[in-house]
Amino acid sequence: MYFEWVDYSKFSLLEKVEHSKNHRAYWEEGPLLGWNTKSNEWTRNGGQWVKLITNFCGEKYYASRFLKSEYEASKSKPSKRLVYGMTRNPVTNDYAVIERLIDRCPDCHKEWMSLRWCRGCNPKHFESERHKWTSGNSEIDDFILETQITVEFSDQALEWIPETQLTEFKLIGKGGFGTVFKAKWKE
Structure with a gap:
């Protein structure tokens, strides 16, 4: 698992999630996949939509607990990894967890902003x-x-x-x- 700090400028097409400070964003470079020994550089899984979740970051206890649980889960099941890293909005100074968009609501087919939780339905x-x-x-x-x-x-x-x-x-x-x-x- 690779957890990284990502400059906020790397995200584009930010879409605010209704009734929250969270955003969906397009990450051109995408998350780290691993080290390429032939080219001697990191390879990335580019061009992905991600969630920028600020709710966990306002309270240090919840942010820490959330990140630790994600880290532990990703060690046992790397394919289930949800968190790629963190970033910080330079305008609001809010820290945000960068999370993978993974599932869709079975009723409205919109992407969930958190695991099995549809803000619309x-x-x-x-x-x-x-x-x-x-x-x-x-x-x-x-x-x-x-x-x-x-x-x-x-x-x-x-x-x-x-x-x-x-x-x-x-x-x-x-x-x-x-x-x-x-x-x-x-x-």
């Missing part, structure tokens, strides 16, 4: 499933639905978990704003 699915759950409080329900239809990645979506799905409650603390419990989720 998933909000519709969440809205159509809303009748299957309720917290009993319309403000909470609206807040949960709002996160579900606006998030970039699946692990950012909130969901209502009925108390019947939780066991082994343990008091963690009490404060001026409420009481905090820890519990195990059956699923």
Whole structure:
């Protein structure tokens, strides 16, 4: 696996992803494939569309955790490698992970901006499933639905978990704003 720093000027045809700071971009040179011993230079897989994902880079913990997990995954399955490297937008100073565009949504056939997550279709699915759950409080329900239809990645979506799905409650603390419990989720 070759992970590299790529100058932002190497990307063209940037397309902003709706409701995010992320972009799709065309990378003329493409990612590193390996060292060519005959020509004594790096060979590249040129002419590829990639994702420039800035969401992971705002928080050091998430960026570090994400990059480490991608590195570990690529060591065990190099063909499944998703991340090529990093870059930085000189205008916004945002760092971005350079990720391979790999799959398409089976419903709308657009390329996914993250693994198995379609920004166009998933909000519709969440809205159509809303009748299957309720917290009993319309403000909470609206807040949960709002996160579900606006998030970039699946692990950012909130969901209502009925108390019947939780066991082994343990008091963690009490404060001026409420009481905090820890519990195990059956699923």
